Amino acid sequence: xxxxxxxxxxxxxxxxxxxxxxxxxxxxxxxxxxxxxxxxxxxxxxxxxxxxxxxxxxxxxxxxxxxxxxxxxxxxxxxxxxxxxxxxxxxxxxxxxxxxxxxxxxxxxxxxxxxxxxxxxxxxxxxxxxxxxxxxxxxxxxxxxxxxxxxxxxxxxxxxxxxxxxxxxxxxxxxxxxxxxxxxxxxxxxxxxxxxxxxxxxxxxxxxxxxxxxxxxxxxxxxxxxxxxxxxxxxxxxxxxxxxxxxxxxxxxxxxxxxxxxxxxxxxxxxxxxxxxxxxxxxxxxxxxxxxxxxxxxxxxxxxxxxxxxxxxxxxxxxxxxxxxxxxxxxxxxxxxxxxxxxxxxxxxxxxxxxxxxxxxxxxxxxxxxxxxxxxxxxxxxxxxxxxxxxxxxxxxxxxxxxx
Amino acid sequence: xxxxxxxxxxxxxxxxxxxxxxxxxxxxxxxxxxxxxxxxxxxxxxxxxxxxxxxxxxxxxxxxxxxxxxxxxxxxxxxxxxxxxxxxxxxxxxxxxxxxxxxxxxxxxxxxxxxxxxxxxxxxxxxxxxxxxxxxxxxxxxxxxxxxxxxxxxxxxxxxxxxxxxxxxxxxxxxxxxxxxxxxxxxxxxxxxxxxxxxxxxxxxxxxxxxxxxxxxxxxxxxxxxxxxxxxxxxxxxxxxxxxxxxxxxxxxxxxxxxxxxxxxxxxxxxxxxxxxxxxxxxxxxxxxxxxxxxxxxxxxxxxxxxxxxxxxxxxxxxxxxxxxxxxxxxxxxxxxxxxxxxxxxxxxxxxxxxxxxxxxxxxxxxxxxxxxxxxxxxxxxxxxxxxxxxxxxxxxxxxxxxxxxxxxxxxxxxxxxxxxxxxxxxxxxxxxxxxxxxxxxxxxxxxxxxxxxxxxxxxxxxxxxxxxxxxxxxxxxxxxxxxxxxxxxxxxxxxx
Numbered sequence: 001x002x003x004x005x006x007x008x009x010x011x012x013x014x015x016x017x018x019x020x021x022x023x024x025x026x027x028x029x030x031x032x033x034x035x036x037x038x039x040x041x042x043x044x045x046x047x048x049x050x051x052x053x054x055x056x057x058x059x060x061x062x063x064x065x066x067x068x069x070x071x072x073x074x075x076x077x078x079x080x081x082x083x084x085x086x087x088x089x090x091x092x093x094x095x096x097x098x099x100x101x102x103x104x105x106x107x108x109x110x111x112x113x114x115x116x117x118x119x120x121x122x123x124x125x126x127x128x129x130x131x132x133x134x135x136x137x138x139x140x141x142x143x144x145x146x147x148x149x150x151x152x153x154x155x156x157x158x159x160x161x162x163x164x165x166x167x168x169x170x171x172x173x174x175x176x177x178x179x180x181x182x183x184x185x186x187x188x189x190x191x192x193x194x195x196x197x198x199x200x201x202x203x204x205x206x207x208x209x210x211x212x213x214x215x216x217x218x219x220x221x222x223x224x225x226x227x228x229x230x231x232x233x234x235x236x237x238x239x240x241x242x243x244x245x246x247x248x249x250x251x252x253x254x255x256x257x258x259x260x261x262x263x264x265x266x267x268x269x270x271x272x273x274x275x276x277x278x279x280x281x282x283x284x285x286x287x288x289x290x291x292x293x294x295x296x297x298x299x300x301x302x303x304x305x306x307x308x309x310x311x312x313x314x315x316x317x318x319x320x321x322x323x324x325x326x327x328x329x330x331x332x333x334x335x336x337x338x339x340x341x342x343x344x345x346x347x348x349x350x351x352x353x354x355x356x357x358x359x360x361x362x363x364x365x366x367x368x369x370x371x372x373x374x375x376x377x378x379x380x381x382x383x384x385x386x387x388x389x390x391x392x393x394x395x396x397x398x399x400x401x402x403x404x
Numbered sequence: 405x406x407x408x409x410x411x412x413x414x415x416x417x418x419x420x421x422x423x424x425x426x427x428x429x430x431x432x433x434x435x436x437x438x439x440x441x442x443x444x445x446x447x448x449x450x451x452x453x454x455x456x457x458x459x460x461x462x463x464x465x466x467x468x469x470x471x472x473x474x475x476x477x478x479x480x481x482x483x484x485x486x487x488x489x490x491x492x493x494x495x496x497x498x499x500x501x502x503x504x505x506x507x508x509x510x511x512x513x514x515x516x517x518x519x520x521x522x523x524x525x526x527x528x529x530x531x532x533x534x535x536x537x538x539x540x541x542x543x544x545x546x547x548x549x550x551x552x553x554x555x556x557x558x559x560x561x562x563x564x565x566x567x568x569x570x571x572x573x574x575x576x577x578x579x580x581x582x583x584x585x586x587x588x589x590x591x592x593x594x595x596x597x598x599x600x601x602x603x604x605x606x607x608x609x610x611x612x613x614x615x616x617x618x619x620x621x622x623x624x625x626x627x628x629x630x631x632x633x634x635x636x637x638x639x640x641x642x643x644x645x646x647x648x649x650x651x652x653x654x655x656x657x658x659x660x661x662x663x664x665x666x667x668x669x670x671x672x673x674x675x676x677x678x679x680x681x682x683x684x685x686x687x688x689x690x691x692x693x694x695x696x697x698x699x700x701x702x703x704x705x706x707x708x709x710x711x712x713x714x715x716x717x718x719x720x721x722x723x724x725x726x727x728x729x730x731x732x733x734x735x736x737x738x739x740x741x742x743x744x745x746x747x748x749x750x751x752x753x754x755x756x757x758x759x760x761x762x763x764x765x766x767x768x769x770x771x772x773x774x775x776x777x778x779x780x781x782x783x784x785x786x787x788x789x790x791x792x793x794x795x796x797x798x799x800x801x802x803x804x805x806x807x808x809x810x811x812x813x814x815x816x817x818x819x820x821x822x823x824x825x826x827x828x829x830x831x832x833x834x835x836x837x838x839x840x841x842x843x844x845x846x847x848x849x850x851x852x853x854x855x856x857x858x859x860x861x862x863x864x865x866x867x868x869x870x871x872x873x874x875x876x877x878x879x880x881x882x883x884x885x886x887x888x889x890x891x892x893x894x895x896x897x898x899x900x901x
Contacts, residue, residue: 006899021886052899062654063761063792085660115602126602128610129579140886144854145847150759151572151791152831154565154614155839155846156873157855158578161610165603182660205520211543211631213699248703255700303599305520327521327600354604372604377592381861382605388857391886400605 003046009053010135010143010174016048017172018141020394029168029396031071031107035095035114039167039399040370041362048395050109053174058149061086065132065149066180070109070173077108081180089181090127091118097288098297099359109173115165118282119216119241122208122324128164130179136163136171139390149177162385168396169404170389184243189216189269189277190256191231192238197221197308197322200238203263204325205304207240210259212252216241217325218281224321227286230277232267239269241278281323287332287359294336295319296360298344300329302353313347315340327353337361341368348372371400407454407495407837409871412502416482417459423482424460427504430472435510437461446505449490449497450552451838453754453808458485458499465510467585467593467623474621475591477504483867484589486617488528488560491552493755494836496563496616496872508559511623514538521599522629523582528559528622532566535627544629547574550832551740559622565614567832569665569739572790574630576832578613583626586612586619589863599626611858616834617869619862633698636664637708638732641715642689642722646670647766649691652718653789654762656695659714661707663790664698667739670769672784673746673797680745683738686722693789694735742786743797750782750799752808756815758822759831762792771821772796779814781807793831794822820845835873843875852876857883 005027007013020027028044030036032051053069056077060066061084068077074092081087092111096103117126133147146159163170192203200219207214219238226234240260242252257266269277287297302310307326314320317334333340339360348355354372357365374382379401386404389395398404416423428436437443438460448455464470477484483503490497499505511527517538518524524535524546532553535546549568550556556566562584567576574580583597596609603609612619643649649668656663669677669685669692678685685692693715697707708725715723726732738745746753760768769785776783782799796818800811819829819839823846829839843852852874859866860880870877 008899060761060763062658063763064657065761115607117602121601125575125579128602128607129575138854142850142854144851146851146855148759148826148828149761150793150827150831152567152576152759152788152793153828154832154834155829156835156843156852157858158565158610158614159855159858161578161607161613162858164610165607170606182657182662185660205522208522209519209542209544209631211634211700213633244699245703245706247706248700251700251702301600301602303521303523306599324601352598353600354602374605375595377594378596378605378608381588381594381608384861385606385608385858388861388884389854391884 004049005046006049006052013048013050013053013172013174014137014141014143017137017139017394020046021141021392025394026397027394029172031110032073032105034101034105035099035110037099038095038114038358039365040402041366042396043398044396048172050172051107056080057175064180065177067149067175067177068108070176071107074106074108074111075104085183086180087183088130088178089120089124090116090130091120091124091282092116092127093118093282093284098284100293108176108178112164112176113166113168113173119218119278119323122217123215128161131160131164131176132179133177134160134163134173135175136173138171139392139394144171147177151179167399169386169399170395172395185245186249186271187241187243187274188249188253188271189274190240190242190253190260191267191269192260192264193233193267194236195219195238195264196236197311199263201305201308201326203238203260204240206259207256208325210256212242212256213244214240215243216278216281219322219326221321224286224319227289228277229280230269230273239277241274284330286319286321287330292332295332295334296336296339296364297358298331298333298339298355299358300331300344300348300353300355302327302329302348302351306351306353310347310351314343337364339364339368345373409456409500410877416502420459423480426476427460427462427473430476431462431464431469435463435465437463446487446499446507449487449492449495451493451495451836454495454498454837456499456501458505459502461505461507463507463510467587470587470621470623471591471593473504473506474587474589478590478865478867481865481867483870485869486621488557488563489531489555491556491560492564492834492836493757494830494834494838496834496836498837500871506621508557511559515624518599519544523599523626524629525624525626526558528562528625529557532556532558532561539629543632545632546627546629547580548577558625558627562613562622562625563615563617564832564834567793569667569788572666573662573664578610580628581609581613581625582628584609584612584622585624587621587623589620589865589868597626616836616873618859618873619868634700635704636696636698636732637704638694638696638726638735639708639711639715640685640724640735641693641695641720642686643691643693644689644719644721646691646769648719649693650762650765652693652715652720655714655718656711659710661710663695665694665696666790667694668692668787668789669739669742670785672782673742673786676745676749676784677738677742680748681738681741683734685738689721694739739786746784746797746799751801751803753800754798754811754815756796756798756818757793757830757833758819758827759791759793760822760825760827762789764825764827768794768821768825772818775814775817779810781811781814792827816842837872840873841875843873853878853883860884
């Protein structure tokens, strides 16, 4: 069993990393470990458990800012924001059930380190876009800070961007400051029924290119549609979310429904059904259910117009749906133990974007690339960046790429 | 005024003729400028207090030429300063005496307008406004709108992570760029991102935005475009104090409204502007707020009504809602003319650029008033109220002995105050040379060294735009060394399971 170090404060995190450095130990950096199985299998000696660094340290709703210790549960932050009618606008998805774990786990540090986002990515951005300031311990056992508590800041390099999505390989975050935003007063969804993937891409492009301010655009093909909540019919549904104040949502719903009529028959979801639907899209529900959990799961980000072209190059036995107006594909492969990496990599290489094997047994994640393989020059640059922060490979070594 | 720049390399200067000839073999014709009078226009950027003629100016036209110029300079140990339109207000494009000035103005093509994916691929010398102009016929626009948008280039916007008055709602450059082509100092050409979201690997694109030309030279940028809102309306509100105005801003945001733009001006700024533009600003107000909301008509009218009500509750003295597009633009004309209006009443002025937590505004303004008396210099303030970005304009006359130095000291004291109240040195203008020596006010040596190690990963010889951002330069070999003092430290008292 792996040893666990559980620091109680930021200084102890620095002490732990210094100790690891001096004793040639590698650390698995974790919050609650809810996304631990994403990435190459850990080749570490101990776990640096940051869940002891917990608590919101500053929350000023009128300034749209919140600071918390990195190990603060995401659920605690979301509950606190809710009291002031605010939220994390990047709509972080919950990997828990998808990876076979419990729902509503995870920490704010983990959400940032994995650059989480959700359907609202197309309008509001990902965790990276809301990450204002950080204190972190690098693999040199040095405590650094970057950014601040203000939205507009160009003082020095934007190290927050670098740490967001670095999967704990550069530094162990101890304190983070994020931008928070008001919750929309209400929402509704315009549904276009019965479109094939290519026509759905066109409909979503038209919706996104309108002035209707769409905050979620997904296409749910018929073979997975029945898993989603709130849908009127279990057939192919192309769904477009509108959020805002009531008079605005009402107006835009009518405008968008009229615009979408040329693509297919249109239905409308009111607030309750709309919320249920988008929660299930955000949680990738078809592939989070018990019966689907053996299927290797890919997450592919590409240009919205290329999504269905990539999908066409993947085996028809795979189950898929599209978020981000077609630019995000969730693809569950038909056979446990066979991620079909070669065809996924080929499709992405020829049409652009990147693919991550977010779910597969450890033995597979050790033998195939989990993250998109990089062209040599870019790979070398990433390696040099890693070495600047963590020259001895103390923090999550090899989690993203072998030898990095 | 003078600022200490890295010492010129006399060996490089001695080889100048050979260097110019070598660069001419890479960029033929008019692309290499070496005569003093032709180089003169490049001697400074928007921060004209600092001037320096470069060793030579090169204006490449292709990525291949950029790559070859950089590879040559890398091999020969020659410094390079990249430049877009030269509108930087922090001296980010200030040339070096022994450096090549790499002007990107000839990269002026719009390569791909892709409405289906809502992106435009441009060369870095394309101006900010030209992106919007290229897509306006279809109702689209590019959201970041720095005041210099008619002249500033996308490459410069990426380098500075430019903002504008609408960035509270629509984000800064970094939130609106999806990809770029980047040439490293050694000539390597890399592609980051594309037309898709998020990075494969470390978010180097996020790092490039706001890196002030120290990490690489951008030769192509992919930006997102948005469909224009159906309409926009603005409210002009006068307050008896900056506290009241600040409380109103908080109340608007507290009510869940994120305006497209929310700008505040203090009394001196209002007076300077009103005399210049005659926008009908209330002259008796201590603070003036412009709040703009955009969206469908139904939404805009609904929100304007709520904002009017909030303003009344916050002790507003005057409240005018724009009733036509002309009137809305008139409200903005005053704000947008703030800098030239100040230029009209003072021979010279410094434009500062700190960001503060908004609640600290009354305190910062009061302190600034005291400083104004202490330095004997007037100050006017314009403020991006939504995001806390403060632009104090310090009025001085460089023909009066000592005023420029006093203005500089005044500015430094303001920025130090911004950091002390929980803010930062620069919100959107960049560190450049102007705020370089103030960096230790905000960052420890450990912080700055960590940032310089990032620089080392991109440019291990430190040849790209040295002397900007970092007050003290270290060699990468020295920064790379590990100093583990506690190699065999006893295990610390950390809970272990």
